[in-house]
Amino acid sequence: MTDIKQAIGLMSGTSMDGIDIALVRTDGRFFVERGPSASVSYSDGFRARLKQGLVDARAIRLRDERPGILALLERDLTLHHAIAVNDFLHMHGIERDGIDIIGFHGQTVLHRPNEGLTVQIGDGRLLAAETGIPVVYDMRANDMAHGGQGAPLIPAYHAALAAGLAEQCEAPVVFVNIGGISNLTYVGADGALAAFDSGPGNMLIDQWVEAHTGAAFDADGEIAASGAVDEALAGRYLSHAFFTGNIRRSLDRGDFVPPEKGEVSLADGARTLAFVSAAAILKSASHLPQRPKTYVVSGGGRKNAAIMRALEELAAGQRASVVSADSLGLDGDSMEAEAWAYLAVRSLKGLPLTWPTTTGCNVPVSGGVLARSE
């Protein structure tokens, strides 16, 4: 039996809605046994600080700089994660000593792949000290140091999961994570990987709805349901250079901005942005080695009925089907946290986290910094 580790993964994503945590037993290759998972929401106050952190991070030139509120925010973010881990272990009766490693993503506050600069705040040493568990963190930097985009990193995990889906999904299969930003992972019949960010996911919808109603998102796509797609507005987004260029690159929150208030009604804006999120996936999928036959959807955007309906209609037009990861026995909410547990084990073993076909790095590279707990 190859060396199996018990790992906890922690993800705080671009939606900044909270911390996802998951337990995985894995050898960092094709053995994956998924355990419990949970989500811990941020308070409105902490979420407001994270938003200010994104603003302050614009002043960063060297990746260790922490201008504005970022130093204290990084400490508090890390302590939030430590509490999430300690509560999780208690809730599930898991012995701390039984956890070999924590994979800690932290919070992306700046991502400029064309400048080779990506910053995720999160103090791995402090997390290791607060939990008594070794931590792998800062997992994107080495990919960028080797010419990569620093994202997406989940494809390695998707490849491990894909083996179990062959009977249930018509190939070629593509994993779609509809988070704040959406990303695709194509797994070829021969196991070949191709991956990239596919465009805005929920982030424009969240910002649009929050600006009009104060709500954090369009729950179940209810607002969009009463709106119509504004073709001109949709066309403006889908003609963005990100879609028209041939070079795939990873995105940051600031790469797309929501419409100005008043351009369209609240409902039409929500419906149009949901359509754009879906259309972006199909548009980006045209750069994959083969047109997918099955889209396996994870991430919070799969709960927005307007996104899913548009995606199903567009995919059907290309004789492809759309299924939720959950319908295949996976967990569409915890997949990214699971991935960070998996990637942490790969990091411990010096295995690649990224490949030229997933981030554009020059050679397959591992990554991550290990903070020991003693």
Ligand SMILES: Nc1ncnc2c1ncn2[C@@H]1O[C@H](COP(=O)(O)OP(=O)(O)OP(=O)(O)O)[C@@H](O)[C@H]1O
């Ligand atoms: N019930 C729901 N109805 C509609 N949308 C929802 C619902 N629940 C969550 N969402 C959407 O999902 C988002 C959170 O999704 P998720 O946690 O996958 O994003 P993330 O991991 O932060 O993003 P990324 O993968 O880009 O880092 C919310 O901001 C919201 O837009």
Ligand SMILES: CC(=O)N[C@H]1[C@@H]2OC[C@@H](O2)[C@@H](O)[C@@H]1O[C@H](C)C(=O)O
């Ligand atoms: C820089 C950064 O944090 N990118 C995120 C973001 O959120 C989704 C998409 O853009 C993806 O490329 C990435 O996260 C996922 C978890 C990844 O690296 O696989």
